[in-house]
Amino acid sequence: MLLATDDTIAAAREWHRIAWQFHHWASGSVSTTASEVEAAYAEAQGARERYYAAVRRELGIAAI
Numbered sequence: 001m002l003l004a005t006d007d008t009i010a011a012a013r014e015w016h017r018i019a020w021q022f023h024h025w026a027s028g029s030v031s032t033t034a035s036e037v038e039a040a041y042a043e044a045q046g047a048r049e050r051y052y053a054a055v056r057r058e059l060g061i062a063a064i
Contacts, residue, residue: 008058011051018044 004012021040024030056063 005054005058008051008054011047011054015044015047015051018047 018040025032053063
């Protein structure tokens with residue numbers, strides 16, 4: 001992240017935030033419901049795609 005653009009850093013941080021939510025649920029430090037997990041999973045998928053797209057833009061690689 002030291003060398004990334006602001007867009008890439010923002011996308012990475014969003015994906016990271018969601019991943020930590022899963023960590024808290026998995027460790028039992030925060031309770032959750034099945035519907036919350038399903039929603040977070042969908043959110044994580046979108047965040048991952050936004051991160052990959054930002055990295056591709058930054059590197060000048062065409063979208064797949």
